[in-house]
Amino acid sequence: MFGKKKPIPQIDKDQLELIENAQRRIKQKKRLYVHFVIFLIGAIFLILANTVLGIGKDFKLFGIDWFVFAILIWLFLFAYHLFNVFITNKFMGKTWEKQQLDKLVAKQQQRIDKLKGDFIKEEKLIAQSEVYSESNKKTKKQKPELTIIVAAAENNAIGLGNKLIWHLSDDLKRFKSLTNGHHIIMGRKTFESFPKPLPNRTHVVITRQKDYKAPEGVIIVHSLEDAIDASKSDSQPFIIGGGQIYKQAMTIADKIELTRVHHDFDADTFFPEVDNSVWKETANVFHKKDGNHDYEFSFLTYERK
Numbered sequence: 236m237f238g239k240k241k242p243i244p245q246i247d248k249d250q251l252e253l254i255e256n257a258q259r260r261i262k263q264k265k266r267l268y269v270h271f272v273i274f275l276i277g278a279i280f281l282i283l284a285n286t287v288l289g290i291g292k293d294f295k296l297f298g299i300d301w302f303v304f305a306i307l308i309w310l311f312l313f314a315y316h317l318f319n320v321f322i323t324n325k326f327m328g329k330t331w332e333k334q335q336l337d338k339l340v341a342k343q344q345q346r347i348d349k350l351k352g353d354f355i356k357e358e359k360l361i362a363q364s365e366v367y368s369e370s371n372k373k374t375k376k377q378k379p380e381l382t383i384i385v386a387a388a389e390n391n392a393i394g395l396g397n398k399l400i401w402h403l404s405d406d407l408k409r410f411k412s413l414t415n416g417h418h419i420i421m422g423r424k425t426f427e428s429f430p431k432p433l434p435n436r437t438h439v440v441i442t443r444q445k446d447y448k449a450p451e452g453v454i455i456v457h458s459l460e461d462a463i464d465a466s467k468s469d470s471q472p473f474i475i476g477g478g479q480i481y482k483q484a485m486t487i488a489d490k491i492e493l494t495r496v497h498h499d500f501d502a503d504t505f506f507p508e509v510d511n512s513v514w515k516e517t518a519n520v521f522h523k524k525d526g527n528h529d530y531e532f533s534f535l536t537y538e539r540k
């Protein structure tokens with residue numbers, strides 16, 4: 236009903252560029268041809284003007300008629316035009332410009348690709364090292380930091396008659412804040428030295444007595460290994476004494492929080508010597524004697540080397 240539609244010719248960008256270039260060349264050559272014709276007519280006119288019409292008949296340069304120089308100058312201009320159309324155009328024309336541009340773009344692209352490649356490689360390395368340090372952190376996190384906490388005199392005295400020897404309120408505060416919310420592992424004797432279990436801590440008591448009875452919530456175990464196993468959900472279980480348990484724990488603990496009381500005391504229970512070849516002191520805070528504290532003391536932290 237509406238008849239056949241004429242197919243619209245599809246010209247892509249490259250074809251269009253070729254056509255434009257060809258049109259430009261045709262124009263250039265046409266202009267050259269017109270120049271050539273004008274030059275020929277002009278040259279004849281100059282010769283006639285001089286020889287027939289007698290214009291500037293007496294004007295000579297080096298004994299040669301002026302029109303010869305005029306024609307030579309024009310010839311030079313025409314030769315320059317010719318040179319531009321056929322020679323210069325080849326290496327400085329639009330096509331040449333485009334080729335140069337393409338070359339430069341290709342070079343830039345290569346550089347960008349190389350940079351991208353380097354960047355991806357670097358990114359991979361960073362990601363790998365991040366994953367590695369992250370997994371390292373996780374593995375470190377997974378291993379609980381078994382920490383001994385103790386107050387010991389200069390002569391390593393820690394107890395007498397199943398009792399503490401001194402009362403240092405800031406030391407008790409520190410004990411409370413460090414162990415708050417954690418598992419506290421202790422020997423049966425230390426456990427029995429408390430009037431009642433300490434609030435907000437999970438008590439793990441070690442005894443050889445198979446039928447040992449303790450209040451609800453207190454975990455009873457029969458070896459230090461079992462005590463550590465019972466505390467494995469805790470990132471930092473504390474060994475809180477007494478003398479027998481400290482002695483056994485010294486070889487496996489990761490950290491010691493030691494309150495060193497700067498005085499010697501009579502005692503029946505002692506803390507083992509801290510071996511400086513095994514332990515590295517990482518913190519040391521001195522506390523003066525005052526109204527609440529009868530002795531000078533220092534909060535020392537040791538970490539296994």
Ligand SMILES: NC(=O)c1ccc[n+]([C@@H]2O[C@H](COP(=O)([O-])OP(=O)(O)OC[C@H]3O[C@@H](n4cnc5c(N)ncnc54)[C@H](OP(=O)(O)O)[C@@H]3O)[C@@H](O)[C@H]2O)c1
Pocket residue numbers: 384385386387392393394395396397398399421422423424425426428441442443444456457458459475476477478479480481483504
């Ligand atoms: N200054 C401080 O920081 C500090 C801290 C805590 C305690 N203390 C003092 O230390 C003194 C108590 O220490 P302590 O050495 O006499 O006793 P303890 O270490 O608290 O407890 C010893 C008891 O633990 C059990 N035990 C020990 N090793 C065991 C093992 N390998 N397997 C199974 N059970 C094991 C045994 O219980 P059974 O006999 O029931 O089998 C043993 O009698 C007290 O004077 C206390 O005040 C001081």
